[in-house]
Amino acid sequence: MRFIQFADVHLGKTQYGLQERSEDFARAYAEAIKYCLERQPDFILLAGDLFEQKAVDPETFSLASTGLKRLRDAGIPVFAIEEITRSSCGSAAARGSGT
Numbered sequence: 001m002r003f004i005q006f007a008d009v010h011l012g013k014t015q016y017g018l019q020e021r022s023e024d025f026a027r028a029y030a031e032a033i034k035y036c037l038e039r040q041p042d043f044i045l046l047a048g049d050l051f052e053q054k055a056v057d058p059e060t061f062s063l064a065s066t067g068l069k070r071l072r073d074a075g076i077p078v079f080a081i082e083e084i085t086r087s088s089c090g091s092a093a094a095r096g097s098g099t
Helices: 019-039 058-073 086-096
Strands: 003-006 043-046 078-080
Touching: 003 019, 019 058, 058 078
Parallel strands: 003 043, 043 078
Antiparallel strands: none
């Protein structure tokens, strides 16, 4: 069984206040999709941070959606795992402890 794992894509990020960095992240994502299509793994594990922010603008969402649809059309399943941060982990632990 072969799989490809990638993470920390950060679509929509404008690092250092530069729009060019957002374009760099978009290009890297497109290259990752291309690589996956060329290698034809049994599945892909997307391990967090597809987007830079929780509120995603339509252009960034469309970019992500297009790449994922290409994988779907190629018959490659994608499993996404959301990152768990300390603060969310602490909140979940508090809720689960009955306090």
